[in-house]
Amino acid sequence: MSHFTNLKTSFKNLFHLENALNKLEIPYKREKKAIGANNSKHHNVNLVIPQSNNYDITFNWNGEEYELVLDASFWIQPYPVESFINKLSQHYANDVIITESQKIxxxxxxxxxxxxxxxxxxxxxxxxxxxxxxx
Known part of the structure; x- marks a missing residue:
């Protein structure tokens, strides 16, 4: 039995999230989802980390932040979920700090x-x- 989990995250910026995934050398793909009535021109971009068992890890935009959605029983990454979140959060924060400080x-x-x-x-x-x- 699988149990999908939505984990609250503090990833609010797609640019910084993609940079953090790239720093960790985690392959991902962008997935555009149409929002609004009749598939209007507005799209959300979600990120998908493919797994060989087809139980992919996703970052879904909920309108405020990216939620990490995964099935912990099918997690096949080389490190625990908590370690993944910690490493990703650290790279995300570093990217935000450096990018925003460069602007000033x-x-x-x-x-x-x-x-x-x-x-x-x-x-x-x-x-x-x-x-x-x-x-």
Missing amino acids: GFQPVKSKQHVDGSNTITLQRWNLKNSVSVI
């Missing part, structure tokens, strides 16, 4: 992964008088 002039100069799995990103922005670093 900061550049990443150093990234360090700690033994506990956390990361430290050092960003720097130069102005005419001096530099400002944020850790």
Whole structure:
């Protein structure tokens, strides 16, 4: 018996979610779903991680965020679900931090992964008088 699970996530941006999956080298495909009456021109984009057993892992857009939908009894990834979510969340957050900080002039100069799995990103922005670093 299979039990599909919808897991609440904090993935709200498709660009950052795709970047995180790419950093983890997890192959996925985009799936467009028409929304509205009579298949209007509006589409949601969901992401599908194919599995060899045909019980794919999906990130479905619910209008606010991407929900992770999976059948835990058919999970065949090389790491546990919790580890997958943690790694993906970390890469997603790193991508958000770097991308958004670059929009206001900061550049990443150093990234360090700690033994506990956390990361430290050092960003720097130069102005005419001096530099400002944020850790």
